[in-house]
Amino acid sequence: MSTTFVNEPLLELRRAPVREELLRALAGLDAELPLAVGVLAGPDAAVGPRETFDSTDPGMPSRVVAVAQTATDADVDAAVAAARAAFPGWSARTAAQRAEVLRRAAALLRTDRRRLAALAVRECAKPWREADADVAEAIDFLEYYAAAAQELERGPHLVKVPGERNELRYVARGVTAVVAPWNFPLAIPLGMVAAALAVGSTVVLKPAEQAPACAHAVVDALLRAGVPAGAVNLVPGFDGPARRLVRHPDVHTIAFTGSEAVGLDILQAAAVPAPGQRHLKRVVAEMGGKNCIIVDGDADLDEVVPAVVRSAFSFGGQKCSAASRVLVHERLAEALVQRLAGAVDALVVGQAEDFATDVPALIDEDSQRRLLEALAQAREEGTVIAQAGPVPRDGWFVAPTVVGGLRDGSTLVARELFGPLLTLEAVADVDEACDLVDASSSALTGGLFSRNPRTVDHVVQRSPVGNLYVNRDITGAMVGRHPFGGNRLSGTGTKAGGPDYLLQFVEPRVVVENTMRHGLVV
Amino acid sequence: MAFALVPSSSRRHARQGGATDRPPGDRITATGREIAAAMDHRRSLRTRADDAVMARMTADPRVKAALFRLVDVRPACADARELGAHLAALLDEVDTGDAPAGVHTARKIADGRFTAAATGRVVALGVGQMAGRFIVGADASASVPALRRLWEDGVTTTVDLLGEATVTAAEADAYAARCALALDVLCAAAATWPARDELLERDGAGAIPRVNLSVKVSALTPHLRPDAPQRGIDDATARLRPLLRRARDLGAHLHIDMESLDDREAVLETALSLLDEPEFRDGPSAGIVLQAYLKESPAHLEEILARVRAAGRTVPLTIRLVKGAYWDHELVHARQLGWAVPVWEDRASCDRCFEALTRTLLRAFPLVRPAIASHNLRSVAHALEVQQELGLAPGAVEYQILRGLGDDLQGALAARGLRVRAYCPVGDLVSGMAYLVRRLLENSSNDSFLHARQSGTDLDDLLRAP
Numbered sequence A: 001m002s003t004t005f006v007n008e009p010l011l012e013l014r015r016a017p018v019r020e021e022l023l024r025a026l027a028g029l030d031a032e033l034p035l036a037v038g039v040l041a042g043p044d045a046a047v048g049p050r051e052t053f054d055s056t057d058p059g060m061p062s063r064v065v066a067v068a069q070t071a072t073d074a075d076v077d078a079a080v081a082a083a084r085a086a087f088p089g090w091s092a093r094t095a096a097q098r099a100e101v102l103r104r105a106a107a108l109l110r111t112d113r114r115r116l117a118a119l120a121v122r123e124c125a126k127p128w129r130e131a132d133a134d135v136a137e138a139i140d141f142l143e144y145y146a147a148a149a150q151e152l153e154r155g156p157h158l159v160k161v162p163g164e165r166n167e168l169r170y171v172a173r174g175v176t177a178v179v180a181p182w183n184f185p186l187a188i189p190l191g192m193v194a195a196a197l198a199v200g201s202t203v204v205l206k207p208a209e210q211a212p213a214c215a216h217a218v219v220d221a222l223l224r225a226g227v228p229a230g231a232v233n234l235v236p237g238f239d240g241p242a243r244r245l246v247r248h249p250d251v252h253t254i255a256f257t258g259s260e261a262v263g264l265d266i267l268q269a270a271a272v273p274a275p276g277q278r279h280l281k282r283v284v285a286e287m288g289g290k291n292c293i294i295v296d297g298d299a300d301l302d303e304v305v306p307a308v309v310r311s312a313f314s315f316g317g318q319k320c321s322a323a324s325r326v327l328v329h330e331r332l333a334e335a336l337v338q339r340l341a342g343a344v345d346a347l348v349v350g351q352a353e354d355f356a357t358d359v360p361a362l363i364d365e366d367s368q369r370r371l372l373e374a375l376a377q378a379r380e381e382g383t384v385i386a387q388a389g390p391v392p393r394d395g396w397f398v399a400p401t402v403v404g405g406l407r408d409g410s411t412l413v414a415r416e417l418f419g420p421l422l423t424l425e426a427v428a429d430v431d432e433a434c435d436l437v438d439a440s441s442s443a444l445t446g447g448l449f450s451r452n453p454r455t456v457d458h459v460v461q462r463s464p465v466g467n468l469y470v471n472r473d474i475t476g477a478m479v480g481r482h483p484f485g486g487n488r489l490s491g492t493g494t495k496a497g498g499p500d501y502l503l504q505f506v507e508p509r510v511v512v513e514n515t516m517r518h519g520l521v522v
Numbered sequence B: 001m002a003f004a005l006v007p008s009s010s011r012r013h014a015r016q017g018g019a020t021d022r023p024p025g026d027r028i029t030a031t032g033r034e035i036a037a038a039m040d041h042r043r044s045l046r047t048r049a050d051d052a053v054m055a056r057m058t059a060d061p062r063v064k065a066a067l068f069r070l071v072d073v074r075p076a077c078a079d080a081r082e083l084g085a086h087l088a089a090l091l092d093e094v095d096t097g098d099a100p101a102g103v104h105t106a107r108k109i110a111d112g113r114f115t116a117a118a119t120g121r122v123v124a125l126g127v128g129q130m131a132g133r134f135i136v137g138a139d140a141s142a143s144v145p146a147l148r149r150l151w152e153d154g155v156t157t158t159v160d161l162l163g164e165a166t167v168t169a170a171e172a173d174a175y176a177a178r179c180a181l182a183l184d185v186l187c188a189a190a191a192t193w194p195a196r197d198e199l200l201e202r203d204g205a206g207a208i209p210r211v212n213l214s215v216k217v218s219a220l221t222p223h224l225r226p227d228a229p230q231r232g233i234d235d236a237t238a239r240l241r242p243l244l245r246r247a248r249d250l251g252a253h254l255h256i257d258m259e260s261l262d263d264r265e266a267v268l269e270t271a272l273s274l275l276d277e278p279e280f281r282d283g284p285s286a287g288i289v290l291q292a293y294l295k296e297s298p299a300h301l302e303e304i305l306a307r308v309r310a311a312g313r314t315v316p317l318t319i320r321l322v323k324g325a326y327w328d329h330e331l332v333h334a335r336q337l338g339w340a341v342p343v344w345e346d347r348a349s350c351d352r353c354f355e356a357l358t359r360t361l362l363r364a365f366p367l368v369r370p371a372i373a374s375h376n377l378r379s380v381a382h383a384l385e386v387q388q389e390l391g392l393a394p395g396a397v398e399y400q401i402l403r404g405l406g407d408d409l410q411g412a413l414a415a416r417g418l419r420v421r422a423y424c425p426v427g428d429l430v431s432g433m434a435y436l437v438r439r440l441l442e443n444s445s446n447d448s449f450l451h452a453r454q455s456g457t458d459l460d461d462l463l464r465a466p
Helices: A016-033 A075-092 A095-111 A113-124 A128-153 A187-197 A210-226 A239-247 A262-271 A299-318 A330-347 A366-380 A428-437 A453-462 A503-507 B025-042 B045-057 B061-076 B080-092 B102-112 B116-135 B140-152 B170-191 B229-250 B263-273 B297-311 B329-335 B347-363 B375-391 B405-413 B430-442 B449-454 B459-463
Strands: A035-037 A051-059 A061-069 A164-172 A174-177 A202-206 A232-234 A253-258 A282-286 A293-295 A323-329 A381-385 A401-404 A421-427 A446-448 A465-468 A505-514 B158-162 B212-215 B253-256 B285-291 B316-320 B368-373 B398-402 B420-426
Touching: A016 A113, A016 A128, A035 A075, A035 A446, A061 A113, A061 A210, A061 B316, A075 A164, A075 A202, A075 A232, A075 A239, A075 A282, A075 B405, A095 A113, A095 A128, A095 A187, A095 A210, A095 B420, A113 A128, A113 A210, A128 A164, A128 A503, A164 A187, A164 A503, A164 B316, A174 A187, A174 A239, A174 B420, A187 A202, A187 A210, A187 A503, A202 B375, A210 A232, A232 B459, A239 A253, A239 A262, A239 A428, A253 A503, A262 A282, A282 A503, A293 A299, A293 A428, A299 A323, A299 A330, A299 A421, A323 A330, A323 A428, A330 A381, A330 A421, A330 B170, A366 A401, A366 A421, A366 B045, A366 B420, A421 A428, A428 A453, A446 A453, A453 A465, A453 B080, A465 B253, A503 A505, A505 B420, B025 B375, B025 B405, B045 B061, B045 B430, B061 B080, B080 B102, B080 B116, B080 B329, B102 B405, B140 B158, B140 B170, B170 B212, B170 B229, B212 B229, B229 B253, B229 B263, B229 B285, B253 B316, B263 B297, B285 B297, B297 B316, B297 B329, B297 B347, B297 B368, B316 B347, B347 B368, B347 B375, B368 B375, B375 B405, B375 B449, B375 B459, B398 B405, B405 B420, B430 B449, B449 B459
Parallel strands: A035 A061, A174 A202, A174 A253, A202 A232, A253 A282, A293 A323, A293 A446, A323 A421, A401 A421, A446 A465, B158 B212, B158 B420, B212 B253, B253 B285, B285 B316, B316 B368, B368 B398, B398 B420
Antiparallel strands: A051 A061, A164 A505, A381 A401
């Protein structure tokens, strides 16, 4: 499988005609706004008026991108029932048959990729480069899991003896509930949904309330590609539908990406069987990070500064992999502070649709408030080293900021902020940095800049993180190349886009058949 | 300027383009042989010894990688002991069962409690010596004696100020200030140089400045973004304009170097739109670079020539034709992102492209001034033959080499009465290291012309039409 999978190429945005195509796609999308997003809950769902909510452009909140229906409890129940009804048929298909459907969905996304990127630009203020990468990753997930499920269906090798036929089969567990975030509004919902579908599960997707239109677009592609009605369902809304969905007795697997608080709540809820539930629920949870980049004394600042800036501030730091803490060898601290400050000064904060923008608006007003409060705390407990500006007035903008000199015990070095705030601390050596990383409760991504192979080995041994990046940016994991996911309180240790991810969505069944009768081996 | 190429299986493939449009092969071969003989005659014992040592040390690819990574990290090491520690760590990766003789011993010594610092000092000295071959001085003033010696030998120069990457506005300002200072210092010094052959100071299109500074747009702005070229253009323009004025007022030449394809559009546009401004109509003398390794380079040249015609400047634009120095980067970058590879992937295609561009460029004189920058003897001999065929005077075409790499060629061409310009990097150890590693890679690449020549590949093979 790994030999045939190839990552979908990103658009070559360095060429002007490619950029012009995207701007045309955006103009076309704008003419259609606001989009309507409805509940998709199978043939038996109630029809009629529901409450609706708006998803808006974070860079210009007066622009309504989509008007979405809020799924009711009855909708959630109907969606799970539809998924349950569709399960026997979908899981009875061969992996190859399901893979064909998923590959068709990938082809549809490829055809629509400019419009989909434009939708991520509008609905989530995702800058073009990141929005395009989001579409490409969505395509990658479809194709990677399609192939991986075919591989999984072949089953592992077991010890064989004469007169006995042994087989280990991986069988879909049942209905999968997917609770998705807004920060990769296409790739992450689709990735979790595609993994479930690939092995024969059916799905109910609860998208983030900030990005219902993006989720609707990928579900629409799956349905157009031939996923049967009922095998994939959409229940937009806020917390309500999610809480009901994960507690539903007919849900077998829960795939979640989001905050630590919600993830822990899901894990707890899933541990308690509902009345009538005859199985254990399995939870795949991908939660937050407090990701550190260690800069050793022999690092090349020419490489470090741009990589730190990109890792901390691209998409406003709103990636679970984003850097939020730099631990720099004291020998380089002063030079790094100076150069980092200048590089942050040079950042352009602006609208996502502008190719010249480095840092867009944050996703919503809550995020803006959270970051502004953190900045106020940072001013009190430390020193602002650099702050980019100016920022546009309308929209949920926050100036990218680097803070140093934090007093001991400041919570800013421990709490995930999910925004453009980077803290910097000097350390005496790499081991002190490793101690600080080890003291953290999260272990998602990490970075190291060193030109000494022994130092690299040493830090690799000491790092608890799920994804360690050496001498490069710490974001931008690629499907199939960099299986992604965190340890400790960052997640259940599963690796999206990796060879063992699908095992979370199946249960193993072993069949042993005696093939000898009267000395005759059949 | 030159670059490494992957092993080529397409050398024997059918040629593209018309074979009628080239000078007879035997004349090119004869010219190439003459130059090669003159080069061998001129190779100093020091260069021969250096190259022999380098060849031994880089024969094993793992040792070579360790060595170049050591050179790279040299300026970041606090002291000799730390440098020794890096050597030991880098040799760990080489010191396996089939390691070349001496590696194990070297690692033991570098690791030794009492010998680590001493090893570090030896390495530091070695790196410093290597750097000295390629870099003419720590700053403009310090490089004046070397530049003057070259001038007195009948070789003119262009100076490139090495530096760290520009990531802040302050760094861009500092680079612009260094450029301005270098123009002042070099112009003051060059005014006292003795008059030389007319060839160095004038061609059929007019006067040629003695002082020639190569500048990098990426060093003039922290705002280069491949997806948003205008952002870099606007910011770099604000720093390049005063430099152009200064060069014009001092009578110096300013050359805008080309960099990776990501920034090509921004670099070219910064240069050409500034030169379009009325105040620069009659000066300074200025130039840009054309990279033959790009498959699109013929279209680039057409576009540039059209713009030059439309601009109507009275000083011809110099176009330096190079193969391109970012070949590995372009290839890896495109492959990682799944893009069509923008560079020729085999040496023969690239060499053919270089020759086709040579012809177009030489035909465009005196609308533009062609400069052929190559260490590939075949490419140079071809240009010489085209020059003769088109009836161009010796000074109508300039030949350029890299200091430290093309010294033999420089002597041989100057002796033929040609104008040769040596590209001379200026900078301290810290900023010079990245440059040094690139040059070392180039010099030791299995596919480079220089390496092939040094390792005894038959001259006829090297001079054969690509």
